[in-house]
Amino acid sequence: MRNIKLTIEYDGTNYLGWQKQPQGSTVQQEIEKALKNMTEENINLLGSGRTDSGVHAFGQVAHFQTNSKIKANEFQMGLNSSLPRDITILNAVEEDLKFHAQFSAKSKTYIYKILNRPHPSALLRRRAWFVPLELDIDLMKRSAEYLIGEHDFKAFAQSGIDVKSTIRTVLKVSIDEKDNNLILFRIEATGFLKRMVRLIIGTLIQVGKGQISPTDFLNILESGEKTKFVYCAPAQGLYLKEVKY
């Protein structure tokens, strides 16, 4: 038995997220189907975690076990020639059998792109969240600082999720203004809750618009209460950037 690790870029626009499901096409399903064609095995591909419908990835990581003798780089070439063009295998390497894409992960980094200008963008309509109102970036930066460290992120978790704990550790956060009116939010944590980044972004935007203050943001984080200002930002601005091991 061999263990292969894949690093995957995808455009989430046309997929119902990462995780396989009966209702439609997902990234996991597409890759498993292509692996079956190559190996004639029913391969179970395990991702570092799920991404929601419409969310993109620059570097999702997944692993699978196989009895085939196909080399790692041949998997990469074979998959890239048979997968739809909105999924790309960036890297394929053989790992020892202990490697697990989810459980071996030390941290994950997400980025979120906000287009902040008066008019939408034809070219970025599926790549960023269009926010026409002027934003106070400094207030957003000050609020984002509060996220660093170990916290109970209950306020920024999808309601009703079934997890043992909503405590997570955020390692790094940054907000940068880029060319072309783009605001780039970057967050690295040891783990994330379902919808966590999108709920954080949606709430940070309320700070940027002046609807709530950085202190209000801190209160939401500390109280764990999902007030009406905890808003879920749309999927198309979110990218799983990197998984570290």
Add this chain to the structure above:
Amino acid sequence: MRNIKLTIEYDGTNYLGWQKQPQGSTVQQEIEKALKNMTEENINLLGSGRTDSGVHAFGQVAHFQTNSKIKANEFQMGLNSSLPRDITILNAVEEDLKFHAQFSAKSKTYIYKILNRPHPSALLRRRAWFVPLELDIDLMKRSAEYLIGEHDFKAFAQSGIDVKSTIRTVLKVSIDEKDNNLILFRIEATGFLKRMVRLIIGTLIQVGKGQISPTDFLNILESGEKTKFVYCAPAQGLYLKEVKY
């Protein structure tokens, strides 16, 4: 009669280019249709020039004449709410009747994006030309310098085009290496021939790959001969960036 100037961003992926035609959807047609809905007039929208099927625009410019009393900024808002999301009106202003999007233009700038890395990109598949082979950027830069000034660009014009002259003046050229393995080519000229930028890029890539030298590139330009190295780069990497008046 009033004269309105529009600045337009579009994602060319789903259009048969700018210019209206019977076989399918074009950017000009979509905007004319939306203008007809707003004004109930049969409006003739004149662009600064055509873009081919699949070519994008950050700043195409067009003008139209109308008897309606709709203000320029109301045209912008109305069009953006009714147009498909892959076409955005970035600006709408009233100009005097002498203004003509094509004939008043002083220069046009195009950019071309090349993704130069070993594997394709899911997220950029419709936004750049994927070139996996290593490129010598310095040789490409040296060749591109030869384009500056007034030249007969016959070698870099689509064969069989019917134009009075294939002489054009290139004002500026640059090639820059960006983050994420992108190479950005930028060219400003007083005018362009059909396919000119794509033929230049396709040929510069032959220089980058070492198939021909900068001197060979200069010989192609000076002789006007379309040798087998004059290759047309694909549409999805090309963007009409700006039109100056």
